[in-house]
Amino acid sequence: MSVQKEEKFKNAYSDFLSLLDFDRVTALLEEVARELKDRVLFSTRVGEDSLTVDNVDNIKNLVERLGGFRELDYIAAFAGDQLMLTADFSSGQIKLRSVDAQVLNKFVNYWKRVCKKVGYRKDLVKLATSIDAKRFVLSCLNEEGGLGDIPRGPAKLDHSYAISILESLGMKHILLRFASFLTNTQNEDGGWGVQKGFPSRIIPTAGAITVLAVVSSEEIKNRDACLSKAVDFLVSKRRRDGTWEDGKRHIKLATMISTIALLKIQRIEPSERRVPPAFQKWVSEFQLQELDSILAKNLKEMGLLRNEDILSILKRVSFEIENEFAFLSWGFSIMPITLLVNLLLWAGVNPKDPRIRSIYDFLMKNRNRDGGWPSTIHRKSMLYPTILCLDALESITFEEQSG
Amino acid sequence: MAEVARKAMQLTWRHCKTSWHYCFSCLKRFDPKTAKLCSKCNWLVCPICGQCYCYLDEDSKNVVEAFYSAHCVGRNCPYGKGGTVSEGLPLPSPQEIEDELLQKRLQDAEEKLKDTMNKGKDKVKWYLVDHGADHIRRVDQNLESAEKLFEKISIARNNLGRSLTQEEIFKLKVAIAAHDIGRTMDDGKSHAMLSSEYVQEDTSIPLNATERREIAELCLLHSEGATREVYGTGDIAELLKRGILSPEVAYKATLLRISDACDAGKERAEVNTFGQSRSEVLERVNRELPNQAHTITSHWHGHEGFEQPKLKKDDGKLAIEVILNSKALQSHGSDIAFRIKDMLRDFRSTIVHNNYSLELKADNYEALQAWYSAYHLVLEEEIEGAQVKV
Numbered sequence: 116m117s118v119q120k121e122e123k124f125k126n127a128y129s130d131f132l133s134l135l136d137f138d139r140v141t142a143l144l145e146e147v148a149r150e151l152k153d154r155v156l157f158s159t160r161v162g163e164d165s166l167t168v169d170n171v172d173n174i175k176n177l178v179e180r181l182g183g184f185r186e187l188d189y190i191a192a193f194a195g196d197q198l199m200l201t202a203d204f205s206s207g208q209i210k211l212r213s214v215d216a217q218v219l220n221k222f223v224n225y226w227k228r229v230c231k232k233v234g235y236r237k238d239l240v241k242l243a244t245s246i247d248a249k250r251f252v253l254s255c256l257n258e259e260g261g262l263g264d265i266p267r268g269p270a271k272l273d274h275s276y277a278i279s280i281l282e283s284l285g286m287k288h289i290l291l292r293f294a295s296f297l298t299n300t301q302n303e304d305g306g307w308g309v310q311k312g313f314p315s316r317i318i319p320t321a322g323a324i325t326v327l328a329v330v331s332s333e334e335i336k337n338r339d340a341c342l343s344k345a346v347d348f349l350v351s352k353r354r355r356d357g358t359w360e361d362g363k364r365h366i367k368l369a370t371m372i373s374t375i376a377l378l379k380i381q382r383i384e385p386s387e388r389r390v391p392p393a394f395q396k397w398v399s400e401f402q403l404q405e406l407d408s409i410l411a412k413n414l415k416e417m418g419l420l421r422n423e424d425i426l427s428i429l430k431r432v433s434f435e436i437e438n439e440f441a442f443l444s445w446g447f448s449i450m451p452i453t454l455l456v457n458l459l460l461w462a463g464v465n466p467k468d469p470r471i472r473s474i475y476d477f478l479m480k481n482r483n484r485d486g487g488w489p490s491t492i493h494r495k496s497m498l499y500p501t502i503l504c505l506d507a508l509e510s511i512t513f514e515e516q517s518g
Numbered sequence: 519m520a521e522v523a524r525k526a527m528q529l530t531w532r533h534c535k536t537s538w539h540y541c542f543s544c545l546k547r548f549d550p551k552t553a554k555l556c557s558k559c560n561w562l563v564c565p566i567c568g569q570c571y572c573y574l575d576e577d578s579k580n581v582v583e584a585f586y587s588a589h590c591v592g593r594n595c596p597y598g599k600g601g602t603v604s605e606g607l608p609l610p611s612p613q614e615i616e617d618e619l620l621q622k623r624l625q626d627a628e629e630k631l632k633d634t635m636n637k638g639k640d641k642v643k644w645y646l647v648d649h650g651a652d653h654i655r656r657v658d659q660n661l662e663s664a665e666k667l668f669e670k671i672s673i674a675r676n677n678l679g680r681s682l683t684q685e686e687i688f689k690l691k692v693a694i695a696a697h698d699i700g701r702t703m704d705d706g707k708s709h710a711m712l713s714s715e716y717v718q719e720d721t722s723i724p725l726n727a728t729e730r731r732e733i734a735e736l737c738l739l740h741s742e743g744a745t746r747e748v749y750g751t752g753d754i755a756e757l758l759k760r761g762i763l764s765p766e767v768a769y770k771a772t773l774l775r776i777s778d779a780c781d782a783g784k785e786r787a788e789v790n791t792f793g794q795s796r797s798e799v800l801e802r803v804n805r806e807l808p809n810q811a812h813t814i815t816s817h818w819h820g821h822e823g824f825e826q827p828k829l830k831k832d833d834g835k836l837a838i839e840v841i842l843n844s845k846a847l848q849s850h851g852s853d854i855a856f857r858i859k860d861m862l863r864d865f866r867s868t869i870v871h872n873n874y875s876l877e878l879k880a881d882n883y884e885a886l887q888a889w890y891s892a893y894h895l896v897l898e899e900e901i902e903g904a905q906v907k908v
Binding site for chain 1: 643646647706707708709711741742743744746747748749750751752753756759760761762778779810812813814816817820852853856857860863864867892893895896898899
């Protein structure tokens, strides 16, 4: 006989879950054990091996013994109709079901309290943020290879220059998909618009060049032809004074990204300093809000952001930096904070310095449960700030290790 | 040696029009124009290994002579020795020769991997069910039946538009032999990641660069956890949908993952990786790990509760048939439910997703009904969208 699906479990709840929530999950399971006593069975699966657990305290040891957190698949608690709880680390979701709405609410409320009260697993930050971020970025990737600002959003190209650093964040597979998308969506004139099919503009075109510059022609067919057309477009739009304009408000940004793009493919020799004369003046006057860490990194690598420029920027915001918490009040915006952490590290500040620690804590505290970050706190996760935050965390960890 | 010499002659004969020759000894291909003639035997000296007819044993010499007189004499081969051709032994077809060579390479690769597995198996946990040679043999059998079934029920046609080639099956079989080899290594990484790296790095496995890369990728993709670590999701279907995996890789990775998952029945729990019987292992668990005995034995009891799951065609679709042990259902119902859940989780994270039916059978219908009624909620997420028959 065919079994009819039972309609009993109408009371269901689900929430995002990360490996960082491991202690929160065990706290919830302890509560389940206290409430449901011997009616509840626990089981955990690590890799391809799963075991029944009789004591919640043993779960961590068991996970470590069986293959570690990398392979942790799920932890489940089952108490017949009363409760089916799955902390599913594979899909990144915790799910609770019960026939009894009261029972469900009790555990859901407990879970919400636990998420506020119990801290995240500090030893799993690197692994967990990497997996969660990959999941989040993947959810922004559409079937054509375009990347939306948000999951399932339309592909946008205004921050495409940020995509070029995905390889260093362990996401070369997404970088390649995006590069392939670019080669398929280039306009006839060689440029790209802010979205597929839109008229060509400077910033998306220069951003696309920075992406195509870091992949090879073996990896992406048509890369060379595409790049050549794009460079011709960009060079043709250069103004007499050597700058680019993408709307009146974006002269600095358009010039910066275009210069980086052309330097990356060696169409401007850094030694010749054939960059716009205004450029060096801008660099020495940069405000934190005018730059982001990816652009700054590129400028630094190309010798266009010198140590004295970094110190000069830091000096201008010294008031906020001296007070280790003041800078965190900058409009709760992620972009300047992720830039600041890099500037401090480049200026030789120790990663264990309280200011860096504060930034680290700020970033971890304001990470959304879907594994992404918003551009300003308490908002929805978006691709661009997520990449900036991952890069900042990577810088801090890297500096810590090399320190 | 004689076998290698025979193959070399067959291959040389096949390519003699284009003048490629194959060495009797190393079986490598060379251009005869670049080879010198041995003054002693009058045969070409292989420019790669430096050997010629003189180095062959008597059996090999006989094979070479017989083949030469049957097929080569009188063909005006510039490297030949004159005479007339006789109508003799039938030659295998080019495809048969290719298949044989592939088979030989598969054996060599499997032997090499088996040897590595044996050398490092002390690192595999003794209290877990079999992850050794018998497991690999069963996964290999599962692959053969799954591959045929996927063709029958059009999964191959819908996803690939064709059947797998012999070369692709070769790669899948090597991936099966290698998929758990990472368990013998201890490097703080997931076992599938280690297996993948091992295949990529150990050049003594007889593979070319493309095969090595593809097999390494399959080793990684066999595990949901390792795939998740690299790509952010362990779901092969999602990676296919977003263009991260090609349809070919997604299809092969699906076959590997479900063939591995289907080795979940009682045969899996007859011995551990070291060949110690179930009763020996459980005795040892009680003696050496008394505090964890309940936890560890649950794993064994779960596997013991059902026969090896079978894949079959039902109503034109994929069906998973699980024959349960009625007695075990009553004594270890939850352990069995969780083991079946695990197997179905692996199915759902492939291109099969929920496009299957689950047939649960037992000789005692009441026991089966009672078990299903008590534990079906354990499986609820995994059977969502699938059809269940009890």
